Amino acid sequence: MAPFAGYDMPITYPTGAIEEHLITRRSVGLFDIDHMGQLEISGAGADAFVARMVTAKVSDMVPPMARYSLLLDEKGGIIDDLFVYRLVHSWWIVVNASNRAKDFEWFKAHAPKDVAVVDRSDDTYMIAVQGPRAIELIDNVANLAVSGIQRFNWGNIIIDGVPVLFGRTGYTGEDGGELFFPAAEAQHVWELLLAKGQALGIETKPIGLAARDSLRFEAGMPLHGHEISIDINPIEAGFKWACDFEKEFIGKEALLAIIDKGVSRKLVGIEVFGGVPREGYEVVSSDGKVIGHCVAGMFCPTVKKYAANAFVLPDYAKAGTDVSVVIRGQPRKAVVVKRPLYLPAYRR
Amino acid sequence: MAIDKNARYLESHEYARPEGGNFVIGISDHAQAELGDVVFVELPAVGKTIAKGATFGTIESVKAASDLYMPVSGTVIEVNEAVKNDPALVNKDCFGAGWLIKVAPSNPAEFDTLLDASAYGKAIGEE
Secondary structure, three states, X not given: OEEEOOEEEOOXXXXXXXXXXXXXXXOEEEEEOOOOEEEEEEOOOHHHHHHHHEOOOOOOOOOOEEEEEEEEOOOOOEEEEEEEEEOOOOEEEEEOHHHHHHHHHXXXXXXXXXXXXXEOOXXXXXXXXXXXXXXXHHHOOEOOOHHHOOOOEEEEEEEOOEEEEEEOOOOOOOOEEEEEEEHHHHHHHHHHHHXXXXXXXXXXXXXXXXXXXXXXXXXXXXOEOOOEOOOOOXXXXXXXXXXXXXXXXXXXXXXXXXXXXXXXXXXXXXXXXXXXXXXXXXXXXXXXXXXXXXXXXXXXXXXXXXXXEEEEOHHHOOOOOEEEEEEOOEEEEEEEEOXXXXXXXXXX | OOOOOOOEEXXXXXXXXXXXXXXXXXXXXXXXXXXXXXXXXXXXXXXXEEOOOOEEEEEEEOOOEEEEEOOOOXXXXXXOHHHHHOOOHHHHOOXXXXXXXXXXXXXXXXXXXXXXXXXXXXXXXXX
């Protein structure tokens, strides 16, 4: 177990990190992610407020849509990344555990009088059910077929008497969903999903933090504190697509200035030959110059590669560029590669 | 945890097991369990002579990278190519298919200075 944002989280279950990763890619992984926070924003001014606070376009969002977005400060630094759900009478914002308090304060500090921002995290449990057979599993426990819900949409379902907000979302690169429901029902729902998986012959296993990290990494999704942070802007991290420049949002002016000036570094994927790259390792050009640092790195079980994400000088950001990564004092052969290493199932 | 009674151990969890006049070297079951899934193993070239206590390679798991230390001084006579291609062999069978290198000892008496199975068991908190 490892302490993580005030929660004790298993790095792996007895299955082991690699096998947990592979189970999620071939069948169903169950993720106990109650540490994630949920904020609910409502009131007459909520639509305009959310639009101004987050980077993504939200003006076209109607129930039951959900969308990925970033939350920026005035300088364009990334406070957090979010999933924004357009509910019927409110907005449901899913935030990272370690940023929950900061995000809540940020929203509250900017909220006009006609907007209420409520932290629902303590009352809400969150489980992700991910993998090619995840929808089949939930279809068998829910009162209605979630297979009828489109990707990045949500629906209200009931699982064994428990009201669940089901988002066809997730952070693994697989199909599946994320379940939000009353915290008191956590064990009930968790055990039911495991038992039902077994009864139906759908391989279903709990997945720890290590595999959650390798799944998101392979699928090209950022983790706050690594590929994105308050000291990283969306342009250099490759998240211009998540910013709607047709509207006003906090940080927009700063981003326009960055675009105008050009970035000083870029996020790239790097495949390494002969060792496991890890956070903090130096990236060196073929002529021996330090050109950047890894922000995450690992063995990727599905694509069977050792890979890192790194910020490097823009001149070296092109796929195919030969570089090296210094692993425990030894420069190792490496090459800049296209991200993601694993194309999410729902994008194929 | 399994402990190979025919092997002797360093406190850093490498084992040496006599085989003919040579030694088979690997890491203990306790070590592989502590490391978690092994994803990369770097081993020395055949022919290299390495002193007892010196680093002979690196083992990396999902969690961390660790140096490997020689339990006995000697010359590397064989390297487990299978484990380089499939590092998970260390987790599956550390005393068998997951061995790391074979060494011709320069001072076979060093073996006697290592922890025997009972002493190693105590060192890792098992009887």
